[in-house]
Amino acid sequence: MKLTFLLSILFFIITAEIYADIPFRFGRISVSEMDLEYYREKFPGEPAIVIGDIADCRFGYDFHKGFQFNLDRKIRIIILTEAGLDYGNFSIPYYGSTGRQEEISRFRAHVFNIEDGRVRRTRVRESEGFIQERQNNWKELSFALxxxxxxxxxxxxxxxxxDFLFQLRDWRFQREIPVLHSDYSLNLPSFFIYYGRYNGLVELDIREQEDSQDRWRISHRGLATNIMARSTIFRWAAFNIPPMKPEPFTDNIRNYQARIFFELTREQWPDQEPKHYSTTWEDVYNYLANHRNFGLFLNEKPSVLWKYLPENLPDTPEESIWTALEIIHENVRWNNNASFYTNHTPQEVLNNGAGNSAEVNLLLVAMLRNLGLQSYPVAVSTVSNGSLFSDMPTITQWNYVVALVKLPDGEHVLLDATVPRPVPGYLPPRAINGRGRALDKSYNEWVNLESNIEFTKQNIYNLALNENGDITGTFEMLVGNFGKYKYIQEITSRGEESFWNQLFNQPDIQLSNKSIEFEIMDKNPIKLKANIHIPSYVARIGNEFIIPAIFFETISENVFQSKERQFPVTFDNTLNSVSIFNLELGDNMKFTHIPEKKSRRWGRLSYELFAEETDNGIKITWLNHRRIRTIPAQNYSGFRSFYSRMVEDNLKNIIVKID
Structure with a gap:
């Protein structure tokens, strides 16, 4: 179920004539309310239950700070199993920027336990919490209760x-554990118009709206002034909400859990022209262009980068792109903070030699412009931040920035200088999340972030089997396109030895004479070569060896166990994989069973397995092609069936008899 609404005088919503009592009284609980067996019987296998999660958000006015919103929240959780103990680690996120930050007040927390048939209460004070830095100007006040x-x-x-009216909190009704009662109220003055969107499969039990007339005493031109304004009180609530848990190949489970999101679109004051923030994408650009931590950073003193330019400027756009990437990467390293806004000036970032993602990639845009290229910042919501709620203009959903270059032929190239070895045209997996938005006066368009994600791989194994069941030989791996990019990042960040150790994920594989060859600036694949030895790899039964048909590349189980799925399957990339196994037998060996050819296709997914005898052994070819990244939920059943057949065919064996 998806609802879209505008929180303003034009708002329309159906009121459900349903009322429910608040599910708990804060600070008090009886033994009967802590009946562990009752909850375990009602919710078998669940680690914990949210008994109630209640919030009320109201706007107020401070003569020194202006309009603010006050969010009062209380939540109660019962722990059912050892796996639920982590819910005792509780964090309160809060936002800060340009020397200001949100305030946390009226904190109280309790832990209740039953001892000797009575309830024992442990009180937790705010001073027992500790502050943790998060990304994109967020922090958390955290407690280990x-x-x-x-x-x-x-x-x-x-x-x-x-004070940050842009950060009006969204509300999550659904979680990874059952929620018995989730309730959110919002008292919204008509001065502020928000776009709101409800996303999720949970039907709300309460959707109410009530209008009122409020008197506001505010400061106007230094004088206290009374004004009357309409306010709208909204209430949304849902009861007995089932959990939605992540499953294999889930991008971000919060994308699919039921919640309401808000975006400030404009302010409307009596007898004044409206002040637009995100009514249109042009509004978004205008706001960001004049933001000290975005547009003003990008355009501040381009001369600070001039001293980094080479004496002889590059001749082609492609050379200029590489030059800009290398200059920024050599002088500014990413500090692992994903952010849409900068925290320092360009000169400070260069002096520090490190910066957040906005600082690194906005400097990259500036350097590209200094080299005469058409370059623009692209707003991104990372995978961990979540998908965009809609195509509506937005300021608050972004948490990351990459760079875009528009080439003379009209093609564009995406760039990210935060990675260990930047390569034009490729983004790290964290930034590959649907679409981004190029935000410039001359180029304000959607940008596909998933246009260059094909992982191509060709593996060739030349192996020999001896009477002890040992496998010995060589292998050569050619990895191209997005695969080459990923391998380069892993090799650079982890080191070659660590990279080799995780490549096969087989503890008994012994590699020697290892080599890695690649040129970062060309399009040829990365080449990996090594000698391979696996002692006692093949199972022997009597006088026969049982060999997996595709050896150590076998997919041995179907990770998609759920019969139904409410959200898509999302892979990191598309795939074009070919593996060839040439197996040579000893003189006293012969094949008694070779798998039949298997070939299946489902939509844009296909695989093929076939074997053919050679003069001194056998050649096995395994082809696996996945030309799409995402499998929609409505197609999950067919995909799961296809994947099950693939696993089944993967488990075919070769049987070799020893004379």
Whole structure:
């Protein structure tokens, strides 16, 4: 179910005539409310249950700071198993920027346990928390709540006071554990118009709206002034919400859990022209162009980069791109902070030699422009940040920036200088998440972030089998396109030895005479070569060896165990893989069974397995092609069936008899 609405005078919503009591009284609980067996019987296998999660958000006015919103929240959770103990680690996210930050107040937390048939309460104070830095100007006040054990009930209450009206909190109704009662109220004055969107498969039990007339006392031109304005009180609630848990190849489970998101589009004051923020994409650009931590950073003193330019400027756009990447990468390293906004000036970032993703890649855009290229910043929401809620203009959903170059032939090239070895045209997996938005006065367009994600691989194994079941030989691996890019990043960041150790994920494989060959600036694949030895690899039964048909590349189990799935299967990349196994037998060996040819196709996925005898052995060819990255939920059943057949065919064996 998806609902789109505008929180303004034009808002329309159906009110459900459903009312429910708040599910718990903060600070008090009875033994009967902590009946562990009741919850375990009702929710078998669940690690914990959210008994209630309640929030009320209201706007207020401070004569020194202006309008603010106050979010009051309280939550209660019961721990059912050892796996649920992690819910005793509780964090409160809060936002800060340009020397200001949100305030946390009215904090109280309790841990309840039953001892000797009575409820024992442990109080937790705000001073017991510790601050953790997060990304994109967010921090967390975190608590490791004490006395947590199976059967504990924890509850937390706090207030967020925020000047950052752009950061009006979204609300998650659904989680990875069952939620018995989730309730969100919002009292919104008509001065502020938000775009809102509900996303999820959960039907809300309560959707209410009530209008009121409020008096506001504000400062206008230095004088206190009273104004009357309409406010709208919204309430959304859902009960007995089933959990939605991540499954294999899930990009971000929060993309699919039921929640409401808000985006400030404009301010509308009496007798004044509206102030637009994100009504249109042009509004978004205008806002960011004049933001000190975005557009003003990008355009501040381009001369700070001039001293880094080479004496002899590159002759072609392609050479200029490489030059810009190398200059920025050599002088500014990523500090692992994914951010849409900068925290320092360009000169400070260059002096520090490190910066967040916005600082690194906005400097890259500036350097590309200094080299005469048409370059633009591209706003991105990373995989961990979540997918965009819609195509509507947005300022708050971004948490990352990459660079784009528009070539003379109209083609564009995406760039990211935060990685260990930047390569034009490729983005790290964290940034490959649907679409981004190029934000410039002359180029304000959607950009496909998934246009260059094909992982191509060709493996050739020349192997020999001896009477002890040992496998010895050589292998050569050619990896191209996005695969080459990923391998280069792994080799650079982990080192060659660590890279080799994880390449096969087989502890008994012994590699020697290893070599890695690649030229980062050409399009040829990376080449990996080594001698390979696996002692006692092949199972022997009597006088026969049982050999997996595709050896150590066998897919031995179907990770897609669920019969149904409510959200898509998402892979990191598309795939074009070919593996060839040439197996030579000893003089006293012969094949008694060779797998039949298997070939299947499902939509844009296909595989093929075939074997043919050679003069002194056998040649096995395994082809695996996946030309799409995402399998929609409605196609999951067919995909799962296809994958099951692939696993089944993977498990075919070769049988060799020893005379």
């Amino acid at each position: 004490p006395e947590i054990k199976v059967g504990s009930v924890i509850e937390v209450r706090y207030r967020i006071i925020s």
